[in-house]
Amino acid sequence: MKTLSRENLNLWLDGLAAQQSLIAPHLEAQGVFYRPVQRAQEIAWEADRPALSAKEFLFPPSERLLKVEKRGPDIRLEVSPSAAPQAIFGLRPCDARGIRVMDAAFLETPPIDSQYASRRENTLLLGLACRSMGASCFCTIMGLAPDDPRDMDVMFTDRGPTLAVQALTPRGEALLAGLPIVEEPGEVEPASRREVGGLPTAEAWKESFGDARWAKHGERCLSCRLCAYVCPTCRCYDVRDEALPSPPGEAHFERLRAWDSCTREGYRLTAGGHNPRAAAGSRLRNRLLCKFVYYPHQYGPAACTGCGRCLDACPVNLDLLEIGGALQEAAQ
Amino acid sequence: MSISETMQSTARDLLISGQVQRVIGFEASPRGRVRPAIIDRPEEAERLVWSADCTHNLTVYLQRALNRDNGHASREPATPPARVAIVVKPCDSRAINVLLAEHQFSREQVFAIGMACEGIRQGAPASAPEATLQERCLRCRERVPVVHDVLLGEPPSALPEALPDEALAHVRGLPPAERAAFWLNQFDRCIRCYACRQTCPMCNCPTCLFEQEDALWVGMRIAPSEKRAFHLGRALHLAGRCVGCNECERVCPMGIPIGLLNRHLAETVESLYGHRAGMQAVLSPVTGMLSAEESAP
Numbered sequence: 001m002k003t004l005s006r007e008n009l010n011l012w013l014d015g016l017a018a019q020q021s022l023i024a025p026h027l028e029a030q031g032v033f034y035r036p037v038q039r040a041q042e043i044a045w046e047a048d049r050p051a052l053s054a055k056e057f058l059f060p061p062s063e064r065l066l067k068v069e070k071r072g073p074d075i076r077l078e079v080s081p082s083a084a085p086q087a088i089f090g091l092r093p094c095d096a097r098g099i100r101v102m103d104a105a106f107l108e109t110p111p112i113d114s115q116y117a118s119r120r121e122n123t124l125l126l127g128l129a130c131r132s133m134g135a136s137c138f139c140t141i142m143g144l145a146p147d148d149p150r151d152m153d154v155m156f157t158d159r160g161p162t163l164a165v166q167a168l169t170p171r172g173e174a175l176l177a178g179l180p181i182v183e184e185p186g187e188v189e190p191a192s193r194r195e196v197g198g199l200p201t202a203e204a205w206k207e208s209f210g211d212a213r214w215a216k217h218g219e220r221c222l223s224c225r226l227c228a229y230v231c232p233t234c235r236c237y238d239v240r241d242e243a244l245p246s247p248p249g250e251a252h253f254e255r256l257r258a259w260d261s262c263t264r265e266g267y268r269l270t271a272g273g274h275n276p277r278a279a280a281g282s283r284l285r286n287r288l289l290c291k292f293v294y295y296p297h298q299y300g301p302a303a304c305t306g307c308g309r310c311l312d313a314c315p316v317n318l319d320l321l322e323i324g325g326a327l328q329e330a331a332q
Numbered sequence: 333m334s335i336s337e338t339m340q341s342t343a344r345d346l347l348i349s350g351q352v353q354r355v356i357g358f359e360a361s362p363r364g365r366v367r368p369a370i371i372d373r374p375e376e377a378e379r380l381v382w383s384a385d386c387t388h389n390l391t392v393y394l395q396r397a398l399n400r401d402n403g404h405a406s407r408e409p410a411t412p413p414a415r416v417a418i419v420v421k422p423c424d425s426r427a428i429n430v431l432l433a434e435h436q437f438s439r440e441q442v443f444a445i446g447m448a449c450e451g452i453r454q455g456a457p458a459s460a461p462e463a464t465l466q467e468r469c470l471r472c473r474e475r476v477p478v479v480h481d482v483l484l485g486e487p488p489s490a491l492p493e494a495l496p497d498e499a500l501a502h503v504r505g506l507p508p509a510e511r512a513a514f515w516l517n518q519f520d521r522c523i524r525c526y527a528c529r530q531t532c533p534m535c536n537c538p539t540c541l542f543e544q545e546d547a548l549w550v551g552m553r554i555a556p557s558e559k560r561a562f563h564l565g566r567a568l569h570l571a572g573r574c575v576g577c578n579e580c581e582r583v584c585p586m587g588i589p590i591g592l593l594n595r596h597l598a599e600t601v602e603s604l605y606g607h608r609a610g611m612q613a614v615l616s617p618v619t620g621m622l623s624a625e626e627s628a629p
Contacts, residue, residue: 030521030587051585052523061523061554136363219370222392224530226585229523242551258552264526266543315531315583316388317367 001188002181003162013040021086023057025050048134053232054088054095058119062258070251087124094139094307096125096151098232104299127152131191136308138196144306147191157188164188199324204331205292218281220316227310228261233303236260262286335485336381342445344377346417352443353413356393358386384453389577390418391427391533398437417443425477426575426610427533433613446480448487468578470495478611500595521586522559528580528590534573571597572616575609
């Protein structure tokens with residue numbers, strides 16, 4: 001295995017932060033969040049997975065797609081500039097997989113989302129293996145592992161005074177070139193895994209469409225968007241044109257997009273006022289079936305990474321594993 | 333009989349006798365937390381529990397349960413129950429009074445199962461027996477719900493000394509510029525997930541001001557000026573209406589001290605008007621209709 005001393009890693013991270021935006025788990029009064037840091041010293045090494053995923057750095061909560069400036073008969077369109085380079089360090093495997101899942105819709109299925117593509121191209125994914133799985137983690141059901149390196153550019157495993165380091169992409173290889181990396185005998189010790197009860201197959205999820213339990217779950221659901229906003233793969237957005245302050249004689253507008261979620265009441269509202277997903281249970285069903293049926297059908301991967309954030313965050317303890325587990329039992 | 337068993341038999345009797353068609357209470361989740369339970373059949377009553385972890389304010393479900401046509405078409409099946417029983421703590425029961433004053437349903441539609449409350453514990457899991465009471469409960473002096481049709485449990489005869497609101501005193505004591513900076517920094521953490529609004533029994537507008545399709549008042553951006561407008565606007569809309577259940581703050585994924593802002597307004601309204609939200613079924617003195625003025629030329 002290849003290792004790097006903690007001291008050298010910190011020096012390298014400090015150097016990286018001086019060149020580009022470095023994002024890493026950061027301890028705040030309200031918990032641990034992925035945040036831009038100035039120095040390696042600010043990184044929360046011992047933390048569990050951060051409260052929110054890292055998706056906001058590739059798919060920000062809101063962003064301008066286009067600016068329109070109208071001066072008399074002249075209309076000027078201004079596309080947003082391309083993204084600046086950034087590196088996400090301490091990325092957890094579930095969150096890196098979340099980015100891979102977003103790639104499937106934004107990059108690998110035409111039309112390519114140029115804003116996402118620009119950020120993705122300019123973002124380094126520097127993983128840090130989880131030592132074990134948290135109480136609500138279920139990444140192993142989703143085919144991941146707490147130390148899964150597959151979606152990273154570089155994967156680090158904390159071993160105390162040294163870290164094991166593994167480059168997984170040419171970009172990762174290039175990044176590590178010139179670092180005082182030591183070849184040590186032996187293999188990296190795998191993280192402890194916990195097998196979690198199963199979820200239904202895509203087919204069984206699909207067949208649950210008419211199941212009466214969705215309505216019961218919907219009675220409890222508050223129709224907020226917390227589950228979707230903490231989720232590393234929920235990537236629905238709304239697009240709107242909004243007026244901007246304009247100089248006299250001119251009219252400025254922006255086309256912007258912002259996070260949205262199928263759990264909110266008006267998500268499927270159509271012109272004329274019809275809402276085919278008016279019931280909370282039907283929207284909750286949409287969110288879960290999207291993860292396990294609709295998204296895989298359309299884009300390939302399942303849109304769940306087993307991070308377990310929705311289990312922890314739901315104000316009324318709606319629980320994907322409980323809902324899925326009951327459906328699986330019924331299907332057997 | 334334990335208090336949970338008493339609650340179960342109360343709920344069962346109400347459903348069997350047909351006095352109510354639905355009971356909104358609490359149950360244990362598979363992860364050891366307590367969560368809302370909505371039951372329609374007597375045999376489901378055995379799921380109900382009562383403990384010092386029953387933190388949710390269930391009155392948020394009342395309007396949805398009783399009125400199909402209020403814009404919140406969130407419920408299946410299509411026939412609304414005529415009368416609903418609901419488990420309420422003293423703080424929650426005040427929300428019923430506010431909603432009654434605002435004509436959201438009638439008193440006859442609600443059967444309130446009041447709980448004599450000695451406070452709710454911090455944190456969700458019941459696995460921590462040493463857990464202390466939530467701060468709001470240490471400040472609370474109410475042990476009996478102001479609205480109840482039956483009272484379960486024994487209210488304690490002696491009340492402990494209520495804790496002064498040091499956090500509120502501190503933030504009120506800051507110089508204006510520092511106070512503004514404190515709040516703006518808090519609001520800027522918001523991700524506009526609307527969990528605070530959706531969990532609030534008082535946030536019952538069919539279409540929220542901050543989510544109009546036309547963006548006339550507040551745009552769609554999840555950015556500082558919109559977040560500030562949302563939190564300040566929501567706080568003002570709750571002035572004299574907020575009962576202090578603190579659900580908004582509990583559910584916030586970003587740890588914004590929303591309850592602190594609500595307490596500031598509640599105290600201001602009380603000191604100016606002598607009004608405490610929901611102690612009786614009367615409207616807030618600071619939110620209401622321009623009844624006479626509306627019909628003037």
